[in-house]
Amino acid sequence: MVSINCDMGEAFGLYKLGDDEALMPLISIANVACGFHGSDFNHMRTTVQLAKRHGVKVGAHPSLPDLQGFGRREMKISREEMTNCMIYQVGALKGFLEAEGMVLNHIKPHGSLYGMAARQPDIAHAVADVADIFKVPLLGMINTLHETVYTERGHGFMSEYYADLDYSDDGFVIIKRQYDWKDASEAAKRAVEAIKTGTTISVNGKTVAVRADTICVHSDSPNAVAIATAVREAVKPYLTAV
Numbered sequence: 715m716v717s718i719n720c721d722m723g724e725a726f727g728l729y730k731l732g733d734d735e736a737l738m739p740l741i742s743i744a745n746v747a748c749g750f751h752g753s754d755f756n757h758m759r760t761t762v763q764l765a766k767r768h769g770v771k772v773g774a775h776p777s778l779p780d781l782q783g784f785g786r787r788e789m790k791i792s793r794e795e796m797t798n799c800m801i802y803q804v805g806a807l808k809g810f811l812e813a814e815g816m817v818l819n820h821i822k823p824h825g826s827l828y829g830m831a832a833r834q835p836d837i838a839h840a841v842a843d844v845a846d847i848f849k850v851p852l853l854g855m856i857n858t859l860h861e862t863v864y865t866e867r868g869h870g871f872m873s874e875y876y877a878d879l880d881y882s883d884d885g886f887v888i889i890k891r892q893y894d895w896k897d898a899s900e901a902a903k904r905a906v907e908a909i910k911t912g913t914t915i916s917v918n919g920k921t922v923a924v925r926a927d928t929i930c931v932h933s934d935s936p937n938a939v940a941i942a943t944a945v946r947e948a949v950k951p952y953l954t955a956v
Contacts, residue, residue: 715954716909716926717742718946719853719874721775721824722933723761724752724784732933734761738768740942742954743928745822745853748803751777751785755806762810772811773820773853776803776844778827785825786891796827796840804848820872821845822853829889832858842867856925857885875908875926877901877945878935881915885922893932898940902948905929909952 722738723746724731731752738744744765747753753761765772777785779799791799800823808818823831823841830837831854838859845852851870854860864871878896879887908914908926916922929949931942946953 716949716952717928717954718931718942718949719743719745719773719822719928720931720933720938720942721745721747721822723747723757723775724933725757726752726754726781733939734764734933736939737931737933737942738764738770740939740946741770741931743771743773743819745773745775745820745824746807747824748774748776748807750779750799750803751781751783751824758807758810759813762807762814762816766814766816771819772807772816773822773850774804774807774818774848775822775824776800776827777824780826784891785827786889788826788830791837793836793840793843796837797843800840800844801847804844808848818848818850820851820853820870821848822874825889828854829886832860832886835859835863838863839867842869845869853928855886857923872927873925874928874930875905875914875924876930877905878931878938878941880917881922881924883916883918883920883922885916885924888917893935895936896941898937898944901941902944905945906948906952909949 718741720741852864
């Protein structure tokens with residue numbers, strides 16, 4: 715059985731990003747931005763409240779400290795500094811969850827932090843250090859340090875399949891500053907294939923291994939609502955009851 719997760723709550727101040735109101739009824743799990751790539755204290759609170767109304771579980775979506783670059787630019791940062799940066803963000807979201815009588819469900823790093831944790835041992839261990847504190851599972855990708863480090867450290871691990879992103883020949887997602895429009899029906903078809911076969915096709919036509927414990931849709935994709943709608947309908951027989 716699988717779930718659908720969405721990176722969301724990424725508006726900031728008066729700037730709107732994504733249609734969280736339309737997306738929330740379509741998903742099982744919300745990965746809520748914590749202020750360092752998007753969101754702010756008001757948007758964090760309202761996103762948590764929106765999730766509560768729809769019975770959606772909420773996890774933290776911490777980022778590198780890069781609001782201008784939307785957290786999709788890599789930087790050099792030590793394990794200790796990255797750990798402290800994430801404690802700050804996850805702790806803030808946990809406060810908003812407690813204010814609404816909710817619990818923190820998981821942690822999923824955002825953007826370039828996600829990519830760095832897949833390849834750099836110090837960063838992967840920093841993520842695990844934070845999970846040690848908050849005692850929640852981690853989202854990531856198989857055949858990367860996400861899987862090896864997180865599981866070796868004793869943390870629950872949910873493997874993601876990305877419905878709206880392209881995959882490289884090494885089986886990892888291609889992280890861009892801005893995502894492209896994707897054909898919703900094709901995204902849904904590929905999501906079902908990922909569930910049934912444990913594979914997807916890379917940008918160069920290579921079959922690569924994936925594991926779809928949970929399927930991700932990004933709220934900042936140009937046609938995110940259409941993708942989420944199509945994916946939910948297609949994978950309905952495999953969905954875990956929330």
